[in-house]
Amino acid sequence: MTNLWSSMAQRAEPYIPGEQLNKENIIKLNTNENPYPPSPKVIEAISKEVGKDLRLYPSPTMEDLRCSIARYYGLETENVFIGNGSDEVLAFSFMAFFEPGKQILFPNITYSFYPVYAKLFHIPYKEVPLNSDFTVNVENFFHSDGGVIFPNPNAPTSIYLPLEYVEKIVQNNREKVVIIDEAYIDFAPESAVKLVNQYDNLLVIQTMSKSRALAGLRVGFALGNEQLIQALIRMKDSFNSYPIDRLAMAGAKAAIEDQAYFKETTEKILTTRTWVTKQLEALGFKVLPSSTNFVFASHPEMAAEKIYEELREKDMLIRYFGKEPIDNFVRITIGTRKEMEQFIETVGEIVG
Amino acid sequence: MTNLWSSMAQRAEPYIPGEQLNKENIIKLNTNENPYPPSPKVIEAISKEVGKDLRLYPSPTMEDLRCSIARYYGLETENVFIGNGSDEVLAFSFMAFFEPGKQILFPNITYSFYPVYAKLFHIPYKEVPLNSDFTVNVENFFHSDGGVIFPNPNAPTSIYLPLEYVEKIVQNNREKVVIIDEAYIDFAPESAVKLVNQYDNLLVIQTMSKSRALAGLRVGFALGNEQLIQALIRMKDSFNSYPIDRLAMAGAKAAIEDQAYFKETTEKILTTRTWVTKQLEALGFKVLPSSTNFVFASHPEMAAEKIYEELREKDMLIRYFGKEPIDNFVRITIGTRKEMEQFIETVGEIVG
Structure with missing residues (x-):
């Protein structure tokens, strides 16, 4: 019955998210979730909000949360846009800033949602090759016709x-x-947010799903010049007036304001990342230098797909992308120290 | 700096939602919210879900909630699509079923978000005039070029x-x-859901924001033939994998399953609607026959805008659309009996 589908529905090539198995006792290292729970202050703030006011619409302008995020980064409320996870912010950004007929640039190895948005909105794109060590040759991203995202x-x-x-x-x-899609920036040296006041063509997108441990709450945001933020607000208000519910709004505000907990859990993950990297190297893996809450690794003697499958049989989920030139790599989320000890033991048996 | 905006951002004409004043003691009859709180079972279900699992992504397929909604309507899970409020479901529907270059039809007096979506996605539309008593002449909606929505x-x-x-x-x-956009169907005689298995070109859209008292939670859904639902899923998965957070999913499921509470609060609203209509008529208002949780009324001796403004000064919010041919009407949400008694007293002083 596809003759009832629009051409947009027909040309869409949907993104496939990582598996969400509902199985007990699985070690889930496949979707880069935070291994630690959200801040107790988040739980408290949401619990307070669960009540009769759920009958009322949320604030469509989200001033309060925007103000908290702005304050955290030393910006103004007018520099902040909030969306339903950074995926929705990305979708609105493709709509607001990229143009059918003008080629945009992104790396050939990157977040696989970008080509999905581009195809949906008829935006031509060029996948710019990375160097063989997966670093970026910045000049390849100069003077784009339609814009850049990475x-x-x-x-x-x-x-x-x-x-x-x-x-x-x-x-x-x-x-x-x-x-600049900074989903993992809190595990890296430095955000581009500090350049936002200097360049009116720079948009920085972040999420609460990783470092703030709120993947289940769906809050992402964009930081940029007021004119860029206005364009995103126009897209939201032409699509869905209230994408963030009352509970998510309350939880996200508490999350951004609890710096101590954020710092503590982030540092634990960085420490575990260092440990995991060393252990994997000791097992013969090549591990790329990570600035995220995951590591990307390959083994010279065993195919990545086989490692992925053998781990899966032992109830350990990691992510495998069966796609050149990364088809011999696996992506492993950094879990708790205890989870990673189990993981290293198991993967050691597999490749040993 | 609009030269950095896409043509889509430039042509957008965003929807303007009703005011959400953060003022105490206001009587808010302007956005058709339910005057009763959500079911206690909803509060219980959400409270149970507020915890460490918020670190994990929600289910992208939402099987569990889809199954509950399907069961409620005697359909299959495959017949149900869920979105972030019915506005997001509407947006995905415009993308999935309407086509640039093919004119769609909707009434000239209707939900003002429809032309917003149409302009955004370059879908031509004809606003079909209603009869002078605001009823529909159905033949005017036959044999559309691109589809129909009302x-x-x-x-x-x-x-x-x-x-x-x-x-x-x-x-x-x-x-x-x-x-068929059935946001208010629970206050009316009969849903078109019963026709879904008979017509593969029928899509019914509903929301939890009105009769289920969950405007603050952002859950809407569509019911239709599996092929139509597949197209909507393709749109969602090309835009945002997880638009419904874990808490909203749990709350919506409890809401659809608590039929007793739903019936009780809906009947209270219907009783109050009958009472309000009689009182307004006694004050000289013309009140259209309502099958919703609001009434649409005009007064022969006082301009609607003046009534709206005078009520506003007395901290009572209703909705006024300054647009022909409804520029002499006001829209009044049905609140609790106590709120409506206060409202009738005040509006009586204004028009008396």
């Missing part, structure tokens, strides 16, 4: 591009919007 | 179109999708 740190490679290079890309695309 | 009951007129006429519109558009 994650920093990149996913799934985990590699961070230092801010001075990010800035060069922004400087060499002044007539187009450059979007 | 609310039933209509908003803001509150008038219900009997199911036999809805069916005629569906029958006379078999090559195109007919969308």
